[in-house]
Amino acid sequence: MFKKPALVLLIFLWIFYLFYPKSLIAGNLSSLSHLIGNQDAILVGDPEGRVIFSKNVQKKLTPASILKIFTALVAFHFLGEDHRFNTDFYLDRDSNLKVKGYGDPLLLSEILDEISEILITKFVSIRDIVLDDTYFQHPIVIPGITSSFEPYDAPNGALCVNFNTVNFKRKNNSYVSAEPQTPLLPFVLPRIRQSALDRGRIILSNEKKEVTRYTGRLLQYFLEKKKVKARGKIKIGRVRKEKDTLIFKYVSRYTLKHIVAELMEYSNNFIANQILIASGVKLDPPGGTLKKGVQAGYFFAKKILKIDDFSFVEGSGISRKNKISADSMYKVLKKFKSYHYLMRHTDREFYKTGSLKGIRTRAGYIRSRKGGLYSFVVMINTPGKTTSSIMASLLAALG
Numbered sequence: 001m002f003k004k005p006a007l008v009l010l011i012f013l014w015i016f017y018l019f020y021p022k023s024l025i026a027g028n029l030s031s032l033s034h035l036i037g038n039q040d041a042i043l044v045g046d047p048e049g050r051v052i053f054s055k056n057v058q059k060k061l062t063p064a065s066i067l068k069i070f071t072a073l074v075a076f077h078f079l080g081e082d083h084r085f086n087t088d089f090y091l092d093r094d095s096n097l098k099v100k101g102y103g104d105p106l107l108l109s110e111i112l113d114e115i116s117e118i119l120i121t122k123f124v125s126i127r128d129i130v131l132d133d134t135y136f137q138h139p140i141v142i143p144g145i146t147s148s149f150e151p152y153d154a155p156n157g158a159l160c161v162n163f164n165t166v167n168f169k170r171k172n173n174s175y176v177s178a179e180p181q182t183p184l185l186p187f188v189l190p191r192i193r194q195s196a197l198d199r200g201r202i203i204l205s206n207e208k209k210e211v212t213r214y215t216g217r218l219l220q221y222f223l224e225k226k227k228v229k230a231r232g233k234i235k236i237g238r239v240r241k242e243k244d245t246l247i248f249k250y251v252s253r254y255t256l257k258h259i260v261a262e263l264m265e266y267s268n269n270f271i272a273n274q275i276l277i278a279s280g281v282k283l284d285p286p287g288g289t290l291k292k293g294v295q296a297g298y299f300f301a302k303k304i305l306k307i308d309d310f311s312f313v314e315g316s317g318i319s320r321k322n323k324i325s326a327d328s329m330y331k332v333l334k335k336f337k338s339y340h341y342l343m344r345h346t347d348r349e350f351y352k353t354g355s356l357k358g359i360r361t362r363a364g365y366i367r368s369r370k371g372g373l374y375s376f377v378v379m380i381n382t383p384g385k386t387t388s389s390i391m392a393s394l395l396a397a398l399g
Contacts, residue, residue, distance in 0.1 A: 028396075028397035029044060029052065029053035029393075029394070029397050030053070031393060032053065032055075032390060032393050032394065032397075033055055035389060035390050035393075036055045036056060036390075037382045037385070038056070038382075039059075039061070039380075039381040039382045040055075040056060040061075040378075040379060040380045040381060040382055040385070041055060041056040041057055041059055041061055041325070041326035041377070041378075041379045042054065042055050042056070042057075042326065042376075042377065042378050042379075042390065043055075043057050043326040043327060043329070043330050043376070043377045044374060044375070044376045044394065044398075045330060045333075045334075045374065045375040045376075046372075046374055047368055047370075047372025047373055047374060048372075049334060049375075051330070054326070054327075056326065057325060057326040057327040057330075058309070058325050058327055059325060059326075060309055060310075060311065060323040060324060060325050061323065061324070061325070061326070061379045061381045062320050062322060062323060062356065062359050062361075062379075062381055063317055063322055063323075063324050063329065063354055063361055063379065064317045064318075064354025064355055064356045064359050064360075064361045065267045065316065065317040065318075065352065065353065065354035065355065065361070066317065066329065066352050066353070066354040066361045066362065066363040066377075066379075067312075067315070067316070067317035067322055067324070067354070068263055068264070068267065068272050068315070068316060068317060068352060069264075069332055069333070069336050069352055069363060070297070070301075070312075070315075070324075070329075070332045071263075071272050071275065071276050071297070071315035071316070072260040072263060072264070072275075072336070072339070072342075073300065073305075073332065073335055073336055074275075074276060074279050074296055074297050074300045074315070075256055075260070075275040075276065075278070075279050076256065076257075076260070076339075077279070077300050077304065078278075078279035078280075078282040078283060078296055078300075079256055079275070079278060079279055079282060080256065081255065081256055081257045081260075082255050082256065082257070083255065083256040084251050084252045084253075084254065084255055084256075085102055085103060085104035085105070085106075085107075085251075085252045085254075085278070086102055086104070086249055086250060086251045086252065087099065087100070087101050087102065087104055087107060087115075087159070087249075087250045088100045088102075088239070088246060088248075088249050088250075089115070089119060089246070089247055089248040089249070089250070090239050090241075090244040090245060090246055090247060091122070091123065091126075091244065091245050091247050092130075092240070092243065092244045092245075093243065094127060095123070095125070095126055095127045096126065096127050096128040096129070096130050096232065097119070097123075097126045097128070097129050097130065097230075098129075098130040098131075098132060098237065098239045098244055099129065099130070099131050099132065099159065099215070099216070099219065100132040100134075100135070100159070100239045101131075101132070101133055101135060101157070101158040101159025101160070101212075101215070102135050102158060102278075103135060103136060103157075103158050103274050103277060103278045103288060104160075104252055104274075105160075105163070105259060105268075105270065105271040105274035105275060106252060106254050106259060106262070106271075107160065107161050107162075107215075107252075108161065108162055108181075109161065109162055109179070109181045109182040109218065110181045111250075111253075112161060112215075112218055112219050112222055113181070113222045115219075115222075115248070115250050116219065116222035116223050116225075116226055116228075117226070118248055119223065119228075119247070119248060120223065120226050120227075120228050122247045122248065123228070123247075124228065124229070125228060125229040125230075125231060126223075126228065126229070126230055126231070126232070127230075127231050127232035128232035128233050128234070128235050129216045129219060129220055129230060129232070129233075129234050129235070130235050130236075130237040130238075130239075131159055131209075131212050131213065131215060131216045131234070131235065131236055131237065132158075132159070132236075132237060132238050132239045133157055133158040133159040133209070133212045133236070134158065134238060134287075135158035135159075135281075135286075135287065135288055136156065136157055136158035136277060136287070136288040136289070137287060137288065137289045137290075138157065138206070138209065139155065139206045140155065140156045140157065140206075140273075140277065140288075140289070140290050141290070142155075142156065142269075142273055142290065142314050142316070142318070142319070143313045143314050143318075143319040143321055144314065144316075144318035144319030144320065144321070145269075145318060147205075148203075149194075149195045149197070149200075149202040149203060150202075150203065151163065151165050151201050151202075151203055151268075151270075152269050152318065153203055153269075154203040154204075154269065154270040155203070155204075155205070155206040155211055155270075156270060156273050156274055156277060157206070157211050157212060158288065159212050159215050160211050160212070160215060160270075160274075161214065161215045161218055162182065163268065163270045163271070164203055164204050164211045164214075164270060165201050165202065165203050165204070166182075166184070166188045166191070166192065166201065166202055166203075166204065166214075167179050167182065167200070167201045168184055168188075168192055168199065168200070168201075168202075169198070169199035169200075170198040170199060175189065175192055178199065178201075182218075183218075183221055185214075185217050185218065185221060187213070187214060187217045188204070188214065191204060191205065191210070209236055212236060213234055213236070216234040216235075217234060220234065256275065257339075257342065259271060259275065260275075260339070260342050261342040263275075264342050264343045264344060264352055265344055267352075267353075269316035269317075269318050270316075272315040272316035272317075273290070273293070273314055273315045273316055275315070276290075276293035276294075276296070276297065276314070276315030277289065277290060277292070277293040278293075279293055279296040279297075280292025280293035280294070280295060280296045282296070283295060283296040283299060284296075290314060293314075293315060294312055294313060294314070297312045297315065298310070298312060301328075304335070305328070305331045305332065305335060306331065307324075307328045307331055307332075309324075309325050309327075309328055310323070310324050310328055311323035311324070312324075317354055317356075318356070320356065320359075326377045326379055329363060329377045329379070330375060330377055332363075333363060333364070333365070333375045333376075333377065334375065337365065337373060337375065340364070340365045340373060343364055343365075348366050348367040348395070349364060349365070349366050349367075349391075349395065350364045350365045350366075350367075350373075351363065351364030351365075352364055353387075357383075358381070358382075358383035358384070359380065359381055359383075360380040360385065360386050360387050361378065361379045361380065361387070362376075362377075362378045362387045362391060363376065363377045363378070364376065366394070366395060366398050368398065369399075374398050376394060378390050378391065378394075
C-alpha cells in the first residue's frame, strides 16, 4: 500500500509527465499567434491527437490544394486503396474497334503502346475506331476551371490520355514532341498554334470531344506503327455489350494508392477530380457526374469524419467556393495519418501545400524525436502572406 504522501507525489509526477511537455511546446508555439490574421487559421495536434495550439479554428477558409487530402480519403473509402481502373476493348461485327473508358487518370502514351502490342494479336486490320466515353457525363464542368491552356485547367472525362495534355517544343521552325514516348500528332497542331507558345505543356479542349478523339488518334498511331491497317475513321460511339465482343480488358498497373501518391507529389487537378467522379459512381451508379462525386464527398465528411461546417464543390481545391475550417481539416489529417508516407516529405515533415492568388495553405505531419507524428494545418487567406515563417517557427518549436 502507498502511503498518502507517496501517492500524492506519484499522482503529481504523472500529471507533470503527461501535461508539462504539452504546455512547454504550447508555450513555444504561442509566438505564432501574431502571424495568424483574421483571415488565417492554424491548428497543431500532438502525436496522441491532442490539440496543443490553435487559432481561428472554426473559421471556414479556402483550402486550395490541401483539399486533395480529403479527396484522396473519399476515393479510398468508396473505391478501396487497391482499386485499379480499367479500359475495355471490343470488336463489333463490322470489324470496328471499340474502346470504352472508365476514368483511368493514369492512361499514358507508353501504356497505349503496350496495349497496342496485345491488340495486334487479336486482328490484322480494323475499320473504325469507336470511342465510348459515356461512363462520365459530357461535358463535366469543374468550378474554378477556365479555358486557359494551363495543365491545371485540364478537363475531365471517362476516356483520356496523358492527363489531356500535350508536351511540345519548337525545333528547326517546326513543332515536335517534348516526350520520346509520345508522338506529336497533326491532330493537335491547331491547338498548339492557338496557344502561341514555342514550348510547354498545354491542355486539349472538351469542345467537340477533342480530348476523347485524341485518345483514339494516339491509339491509331501505335496500331499503324505495328502494321495494323485502320481503314476507317475515329468516331464517338457506344459499346453494345450484347452484340460486341470483348477482346481485351486493360487493368491498370497502378493501384489507387499509387495514384494518390502521384496526386500528393504533383498536385494534379485532373487526377483529383477523376478519382472523385469515380467515387461518385460507387455511391450512385451508373454514370459519373461531378454532382455525384460531390455527394460522395459530403457523405464521407458527415458520416465518417463527422464534419458539418464544410462547403465542397469539386475535389482539387481550384475553386474558391470550397470552404473548410482548420478544425475540420484536422479531422481529415487524423484519418489520413496512416497514409502520411504517400505525401511529399523533407527531413521530418510530410506535407501538402495549396496555392491560389492571395491564398497559401499547408497541412501534414511533423515527426517527433520519439518517432510520433504531430499534425498541423496552416491556412493563410490574407493576400500577400505566406506560410514560410509560420512553418519555420513550427518546425523549430516541435524539434
